[in-house]
Amino acid sequence: MEDKKRNEAYNKYVSAKIPKTRPWPSLFNSFWVGGLICLIGQGINDIYLLIFPNISQQTGWSLTLITLIFIASFLTGIGVYDQIGKFAGGGSIVPITGFSNSITSPSIEFKSEGIIYGICVKMFTIAGPVIVFGVASSMVVGLIYWIISLF
Amino acid sequence: MEIFLTYLWVFLVGGLVCALGELLIITTNITSARILVTFVLIGVFLEAVGLFDYISDFAKAGINVPIVGFGASLAKGAIGAVKTHGFLGIFTGGLTATAGGIAAAIGFAFLFALIFHSHTKK
Amino acid sequence: MQKRQNTFKIKQTIKLKNQPKIIGSYAIVGPKEGQGNFGPYFDYVMKNDHFGEKTFEKAERKMLESAVTGVIQNAHLQPKDIDLMIAGDLLNQIISSSYAARAFQFPFIGLYGACSTMAESLAIGAVLVDGGFYQNVVCCTGSHFSTAERQYRFPLELGNQRPPTSQWTVTGAGASVVSLEGEGPKITAVTFGKVVDWGVNDVNNMGGAMAPAARDTMLSHFRNTRTKPDDYDLIVTGDLGKLGSEILIDLMEDEGITLGTNYGDCGQMYFKREQETLCGASGAGCCATVFNSYIIQKINEGQYKKVLFLPTGALLSTTSTQQGDTIPCVCHAIVVEK
Incomplete structure (x- = not known):
């Protein structure tokens, strides 16, 4: 009982002792890097729409995202994306490129354990929850719409 | 002039969404996997209540490139498939709509994992 | 013999x-x-x-x-x-x-x-x-x-x-x-530490988790050997880092023991500021490399006569972390004299 009290007091003391970093520089960096990635995405999208004027907006977005995923995956492979991430934080995690990075990075990292048990098994160690939550929640949304459509 | 305004909106909204993610990291120290999950769920929610298209109309890539757009596509796919296929759409909709992105991520990750080695951080 | x-x-x-x-x-x-x-x-x-x-x-x-x-x-x-x-x-x-x-x-x-x-x-x-x-x-x-x-x-x-x-x-x-044969710094006393856990579960804050273990071993070492910090030319912990060593100084202060300028931490001193390592160095190699190069050389040169070396270790695993357990830590001390 006394231990618990001491631990609580100690944890409180430690969290007060942790150096406070100024949030503005990192917020600013993630703002402009994130904005820039979106700008590049818009640019790619506009170019696709210019080259293939007959495709729908939805197809355009799909092509854009696939291109961005390709670029991010490549940058991860040559070891550049983690340096962008160190600088930009949320700015390079939140865009779809961060999703791509989170799939490619464990694949490369665990290559040394072989193709099956390394690359394939570890591929979703970080991005797995994203797909699980995304698909599961989309099913919930679909279910709700289906129930509504019954009436 | 109009294109400039479009790109300004893209930059501002995209940057703001990313800065929101950074704010979450700073204040709660959560890992990048949780950030991605949070924003996918936000996207699903925005689409489900019908807000996403309003934002997408003026923010374009600013909201579609962040993983929020991925979540929105999942929800949009599910809703659309329920409308056309009924009950089956609950299961097929989400992944059908995002198949391109997921397949690209898996395919390119596999390809580059075969080519490249991991680098030590500086 | x-x-x-x-x-x-x-x-x-x-x-x-x-x-x-x-x-x-x-x-x-x-x-x-x-x-x-x-x-x-x-x-x-x-x-x-x-x-x-x-x-x-x-x-x-x-x-x-x-x-x-x-x-x-x-x-x-x-x-x-x-x-x-x-x-x-x-x-x-x-x-x-x-x-x-x-x-x-x-x-x-x-x-x-x-x-x-x-x-x-x-x-x-x-x-x-x-x-x-x-x-x-x-x-x-x-x-x-x-x-x-x-x-x-x-x-x-x-x-x-x-x-x-x-x-x-x-x-x-x-x-x-x-x-026993040969020349070199002598090991005159060793203190094996207990596993100490003061309920820190933040894996990114090893210094905070390990400082109580260093405190525990340091206190019993001083008590058992009837020494105080001033008796040593150098008291050096392993990899508490910047934050952890500040916490240790505070913890020892609470016990009425002042760690002065003869106290240092390998992790805190390891890297230069511009190398961007935040709270400093850690890992088994941190204090091992400092001890086997700098400290031994300085003892041999005579700059330090009596050194208390007490690195700490965080005995966690990824499984225990994911299950939300707190971090158990240990600290062992050795005294090295010229």
């Missing part, structure tokens, strides 16, 4: 009356560590982290092997003179040490003391040598940034930011030879 004296134990502390000596020491580090504050003191700085091997795990193993080879040379011995090897590292099932021991065919004791392994192995080695059971004992440990990172944290290529309290695992290995 000299006449054997009575080594005796006071609670946790063993006073070594035959005073085993550290007759050789060797430190090998990676390139980033070589540019740090202790750079000029290391025996060997690797050109890259791969060390000519295919995987980082193999590189870590090779690092340990070359540390053992190097220390045997530095002690002017042959491999056949070594009676026992005591080693440990951070990887699951301490594979690096076991593979290194396989290469040498010495009798082998594998330890897991996390970052405290250097003091733990030296303490056990010193006690065994003092008791006359072994002649020459190699004590060795090491860590590798890239292997630790992928075992405990995230893939190297993942674009995430490190929290401000995080520390940088040192790529490096250190080894010592303990013996």
Whole structure:
């Protein structure tokens, strides 16, 4: 009982002792890097729409995202994306490129354990929850719409 | 002039969404996997209540490139498939709509994992 | 053989009356560590982290092997003179040490003391040598940034930011030879620590988790040996880092013991400010390389006469972390005198 009290007091003391970093520089960096990635995405999208004027907006977005995923995956492979991430934080995690990075990075990292048990098994160690939550929640949304459509 | 305004909106909204993610990291120290999950769920929610298209109309890539757009596509796919296929759409909709992105991520990750080695951080 | 004296134990502390000596020491580090504050003191700085091997795990193993080879040379011995090897590292099932021991065919004791392994192995080695059971004992440990990172944290290529309290695992290995015959700094007392856990569960704040363990061992060491901080020229902890060492100073202050300018922390001093390691260095290789280069050299030069070396170790695993457990920590102390 006394231990618990001491631990609580100690944890409180430690969290007060942790150096406070100024949030503005990192917020600013993630703002402009994130904005820039979106700008590049818009640019790619506009170019696709210019080259293939007959495709729908939805197809355009799909092509854009696939291109961005390709670029991010490549940058991860040559070891550049983690340096962008160190600088930009949320700015390079939140865009779809961060999703791509989170799939490619464990694949490369665990290559040394072989193709099956390394690359394939570890591929979703970080991005797995994203797909699980995304698909599961989309099913919930679909279910709700289906129930509504019954009436 | 109009294109400039479009790109300004893209930059501002995209940057703001990313800065929101950074704010979450700073204040709660959560890992990048949780950030991605949070924003996918936000996207699903925005689409489900019908807000996403309003934002997408003026923010374009600013909201579609962040993983929020991925979540929105999942929800949009599910809703659309329920409308056309009924009950089956609950299961097929989400992944059908995002198949391109997921397949690209898996395919390119596999390809580059075969080519490249991991680098030590500086 | 000299006449054997009575080594005796006071609670946790063993006073070594035959005073085993550290007759050789060797430190090998990676390139980033070589540019740090202790750079000029290391025996060997690797050109890259791969060390000519295919995987980082193999590189870590090779690092340990070359540390053992190097220390045997530095002690002017042959491999056949070594009676026992005591080693440990951070990887699951301490594979690096076991593979290194396989290469040498010495009798082998594998330890897991996390970052405290250097003091733990030296303490056990010193006690065994003092008791006359072994002649020459190699004590060795090491860590590798890239292997630790992928075992405990995230893939190297993942674009995430490190929290401000995080520390940088040192790529490096250190080894010592303990013996009764020969010249070198003497180990006069060892204190084995208890496992201490004050309920910190933030894996990015190792300093905060480990400081209470350092406090516990330090207090019992001072009590058992009837010494105080001023009796030592240098009191050095392992890898508490910037935050952890500040916490330790506060904790000791609460007990009425002031740690003055003779106190330092290997992790805090390891890297230069511009190397962006946030709270400093960590890992088994951190204090092992500093101890086996800088500290031993300064004792031999006579700058320090009596050093208290007490590295701490966080005995967590990824499983315990994911299940939300707090971090158990341990700290072992050794006294090294000129």
